[in-house]
Amino acid sequence: MSDNRARAEQVAATLLYEGYILYPYRASSAKNRSRWTFGSLFPQAFGAEPSRLQVQCLLRANSADAPSEPPQLQVRVRFLHIVQRGSWQQAIEREVTRGPFAFAAGEEGERSWRSLEGEVQVQRDRVAPDTERVSVEVINRSPLAAEAAREQALRSALASTHVILEACGGQFVSLLDPPAELRSAAAACRNEGAWPALIGSEIASDTVLASPIILYDNPGVAPESPGALYDATEIDEILSLRVLAMTAQEKSEAAALDERARALIERTESLSPAEWEAMHGCFRDRVAVKVGERVRIRPRRRADIMDIALAGKIGIIEAIEHDYDRQVHVAVALEDDPGRDLGLERMPGHRFFFAPDELEPLQ
Numbered sequence: 263m264s265d266n267r268a269r270a271e272q273v274a275a276t277l278l279y280e281g282y283i284l285y286p287y288r289a290s291s292a293k294n295r296s297r298w299t300f301g302s303l304f305p306q307a308f309g310a311e312p313s314r315l316q317v318q319c320l321l322r323a324n325s326a327d328a329p330s331e332p333p334q335l336q337v338r339v340r341f342l343h344i345v346q347r348g349s350w351q352q353a354i355e356r357e358v359t360r361g362p363f364a365f366a367a368g369e370e371g372e373r374s375w376r377s378l379e380g381e382v383q384v385q386r387d388r389v390a391p392d393t394e395r396v397s398v399e400v401i402n403r404s405p406l407a408a409e410a411a412r413e414q415a416l417r418s419a420l421a422s423t424h425v426i427l428e429a430c431g432g433q434f435v436s437l438l439d440p441p442a443e444l445r446s447a448a449a450a451c452r453n454e455g456a457w458p459a460l461i462g463s464e465i466a467s468d469t470v471l472a473s474p475i476i477l478y479d480n481p482g483v484a485p486e487s488p489g490a491l492y493d494a495t496e497i498d499e500i501l502s503l504r505v506l507a508m509t510a511q512e513k514s515e516a517a518a519l520d521e522r523a524r525a526l527i528e529r530t531e532s533l534s535p536a537e538w539e540a541m542h543g544c545f546r547d548r549v550a551v552k553v554g555e556r557v558r559i560r561p562r563r564r565a566d567i568m569d570i571a572l573a574g575k576i577g578i579i580e581a582i583e584h585d586y587d588r589q590v591h592v593a594v595a596l597e598d599d600p601g602r603d604l605g606l607e608r609m610p611g612h613r614f615f616f617a618p619d620e621l622e623p624l625q
Contacts, residue, residue, distance in 0.1 A: 264469075265462060266461045266467060266468060266469035267428065269462055270469050270471045273471055273481050274426060276483055277473045278342065279342075280475060280492065281298075281299055282297075282353070282492045284493045285496070286516065287505075287516035287519070287523040287526070289349065290515070300421075300474045301424065301455065301473065301474030302420065302423070303315060303341075303380075303420040304402060304416070304418070305404040305405070306401070306403060307405075307406040307408050308410060308412070310412065311412070311419075312455055314402070314454075315456045316398070316400075316453060316454040317396075317398045317456050319395070319434055319472075320393055320395060320434065320435040320440070320451065321335070321393065321395075321432050321434055322393045322444075323393070323432045324574065331431065332431075334429065336430075339357065339425050340356065340423070340424045340426070341421055341423040342354070342356070342421040343355075344375065344421055346373065347372055356378075356420075358382055363382070364380075380403050380404065383398070383399040383400075390447065393447065398427070402420050404418040424456070424471065425472040426471055429469075433573070434466065434467055434468070434469070435448065435465075436448075438479055439465070439562075455474060456472040459478065459481055460479040461481075462622065464560075464562065465560045465561065465562055465573070467479075484498075486498075486541055486544065487541075488530070488541070489529055490522075491526065499538075502538075502541065506530065551582070552579065552582075553579050553581060553582060556576060557576070557577055557578075557594065558576055558622040559575050559576075559577055559594065559616060559620065560573065561616065575596055576596075577596050577597055577621075578595050579592055579593070579594055580593045580594065580595050580608065580613055581608070591615045592615065593615055594613065594616060594621070595612060595614075599612055
């Protein structure tokens with residue numbers, strides 16, 4: 263699994279359950295009586311809520327021979343299949359790829375779920391000699407009586423729908439900060455119900471996560487976070503303190519309601535002093551690099567042709583220098599340069615300078 267795929271999986275798993283159950287984690291709470299608010303696609307027969315989402319982004323080929331060798335593309339769609347358990351609703355994780363899909367209705371003890379049907383459509387249109395617009399549409403075609411109420415229709419919804427796109431032989435371009443030559447094409451992309459964010463970079467990446475919660479490029483889960491808390495927009499430390507403030511009766515009610523709530527309470531009660539201290543906050547360098555480290559070049563400014571030509575290449579840091587304005591410049595020699603040894607000896611033409619935030623450290 264690539265670093266970008268692993269990062270996408272981690273962020274997607276977090277967002278998939280965002281809002282799943284809100285503090286104070288009890289069915290009697292008014293906040294938990296209206297659920298599945300993020301990314302739910304209802305059956306087409308239920309016209310009061312969206313039944314489809316659309317993701318559009320730009321994919322640029324690595325090779326100059328882009329028209330004859332377009333990048334390979336993998337599309338995966340994830341959502342939650344709602345499961346009824348008494349008066350409470352839980353979920354099964356589902357993943358599908360392009361084309362029609364169907365999941366049969368089922369029953370297991372006191373848990374039951376309805377059948378789901380839908381389709382993932384993928385289209386690729388060339389917008390520049392080396393660039394395509396990738397369009398992904400997810401549609402819920404599940405059967406439903408036309409007169410069904412919202413609560414009935416919700417049981418046939420695709421909840422918390424996300425799209426993960428991965429490219430081989432190409433890089434997705436940021437829609438927030440596209441290169442000048444692709445700004446018009448980026449502005450023409452239409453995203454409905456989900457927003458595509460680059461994973462692992464803020465300029466170009468082989469992986470995109472499109473979710474109903476809008477993210478900046480290169481999102482990540484803070485390493486200080488002890489685990490999922492499900493409550494949208496809350497701060498981990500504050501919410502964890504609130505969990506400790508719950509009465510024994512409230513904790514018992516929450517634990518009996520849902521296995522995820524029970525695990526959350528047990529984890530919070532077992533946090534160590536060091537884990538609490540970590541949640542309080544920290545200073546973190548945006549990018550930390552050192553001499554001799556292997557890095558992938560991710561030019562942000564695209565000021566000249568070299569920025570474009572070197573994007574995505576792997577280099578070795580030769581030096582970290584400061585100019586008279588105390589700006590940091592990192593000298594890099596290309597790993598695949600036959601004259602790399604000249605770059606490491608500081609010879610001109612074989613070492614290139616970048617800002618620290620334009621370099622992605624490699625393990």
